[in-house]
Amino acid sequence: MTVVRHLTILQYDQTAAVAPSADLVLWSRLGSAYAPEELAGLLKEQSLIELGGMIRPAEDIALFRADMADWPGRGEVSEWQAAIEDWVRANDECRRHILERLYDENPLPAGAFPDLTIVPWRSSGWNNDRNVIRLLDMMAARGEVAVTGRRGREKLWDLAERVYPDDPVVPAEEARLERNRRRLRALGIARGRAAETLGEANDVGEAGEPAVIEGVRGRWRVDPAYLDGAFEGRAALLSPLDRLVFDRKRMADIFEFDYQLEMYKPVEKRRWGYWALPILYGDRLVGKVDASADRTEGVLRVHAVHEDEPFDDGTAAAVDAEIEDLADWLTLDLVRKR
Secondary structure, eight states: OHHHHHHOOEEOOOOOSSSOHHHHHHHHHHGGGOOHHHHHHHHHTTSEEEETTEEEEGGGGGGTHHHHHTTTOSSSOOHHHHHHHHHHHHTHHHHHHHHHHHHHHOSEEGGGSOOOOSSOOOOSSTTTTOHHHHHHHHHHHTTSEEEEEEETTEEEEEEHHHHSOOOOOOOHHHHHHHHHHHHHHHHSEEESSOOOOSSSOSOOTTOSEEEOOTTOOSOEEEOGGGOSSOOOOOEEEOOTTOHHHHSHHHHHHHHOOOOOOOTTSOGGGOSSOTTOEEEEETTEEEEEEEEEEETTTTEEEEEEEEESSOOOHHHHHHHHHHHHHHHHHHTOEEEEOO
C-alpha cells in the first residue's frame, strides 16, 4: 500500500508475458517478498480502486470527483467533448437501464446488459460494436458507476456510491494541484507541461521547484525532497509500463534510453522482444531483458539480455541476480539462452 501511495497509480494491463504489469512494478520495488495476493486483497477490500484503467489508493478518488461532476469538462468544452456528451444523451435509455440493473443485481459484467443504445459508437474501428462497454466507460467518467472487481479479465461494475469512499469532494482546482504534487513526488522530475496521454497526465504544472537539465530543452520541475544527495542505486528490472519509462519522451530526454514496447510489431521487426523489461542500474537505464514465462513448462525463458553498452562485472552480476530473483518470485525454473 505504501508503494502504491508513493507511485499514485499502478496501470492495470492484462498482458502477462512475464507477469501482469502491476505485479511487476510492485516486485521491482519490493522483491520476492511481494505476493500478488496482496494486491488482489487490497482491491477486494477496496483499499485500492480501479479508475480509468489505473489502480489508485481509495482516498485519492476524492481528487477526481469534482471532474466527474463537471463531465465532460468545465467551461467551454471541445468539439470532441460535446460529441461524447451528445452520444451519452442520445443513449439515455440504455444508461438508465444499466443503473436500474446495478441497483438491483450488482455487481455485473458488461455482457449482462443488453445493447439498448439508439446511436452506435463509432471510432476508427477498435471500439466499433462495443456500445455498452463505451457507455459504461462514460458513466464511470461521470461518477455514476465504478469497477468493483474482476471476474478473470472481465470488469465487474457497480454503482459508484457503493464503491467509492464517502470522503468530502476536493474542489476541482485544489484537486488538480494536489494531483500534480503527488505525480511529481512519484516521478522526482517532470515537465511542467507535456503532451496529453490517455489514463494519466505526464506533466506537473507548477508543482515543486523549477529545474534545468543540462543539454535538454523544456521547462522542468523537481521535487526538492530528492535533492539531498541520499540516493543509493541498485539493479532493477522494470515493467514496460512502469511510470519511470511510461513517458517515452521524458525517458529519452533524461536517460537517453532507446526503447519501445514491441508487442504490436511483427516478430521480424522487433529489436528487443515482445515484452522486453528495461534494466535500471544505479541512476541509468542500461539495457533490456527479453524474457517470457512459460507456465506450462514451468520455466522463465530469458531469450536475450540486450546491453546498450557492454556491462562491467558489477553490472552483469547485479542484473543476473535480479533475473534469478524474478524466476524465484514466479516459482519458475530459469532457462537462459547463451
